[in-house]
Amino acid sequence: MSPDKFATIQALFPFIAIMASLGIGGWVLTTWMRIKNGYPLDGAWGQAIYPKTDQEAAERIRLLSQENAQLRAEMGAVKDRLAVVERIVTDGSHRLDHEIEQLRHKAN
Structure with missing residues (x-):
């Protein structure tokens, strides 16, 4: 790998990490809100888990x-x-x- 490609990846890594963290945090927050308010949870393929x-x-x-x-x-x-x-x-x-x-x- 060339040094300029490596420098580009190093420069983009914090933004990629932040976006991934925000996505995971949003998913956790959404799931928590659904549980708190009694909405049904969805499984991996969209089927309802509860009831x-x-x-x-x-x-x-x-x-x-x-x-x-x-x-x-x-x-x-x-x-x-x-x-x-x-x-x-x-x-x-x-x-x-x-x-x-x-x-x-x-x-x-």
Whole structure:
């Protein structure tokens, strides 16, 4: 190898090392962020590593669907109760007193 080629390689080596280090550091940072935020990791050929089976994903979807249905039922009950409270608050006091008196007379 000639001395001028060797000098050129010596001059370029720090830049090549820096670029390789940045590439590896970026890959490590990206992988860490994916793990931290729950994104699936990719294997060597692009296949998903996590979740490992489709059964896990199906089970997770089933559990989330059940929770969603429960929350929707609870929200419906809360809306009904809120409607009753709004009706009581916006009703005139005279009408409310009249309804209470009617209930007292029915109880006797």
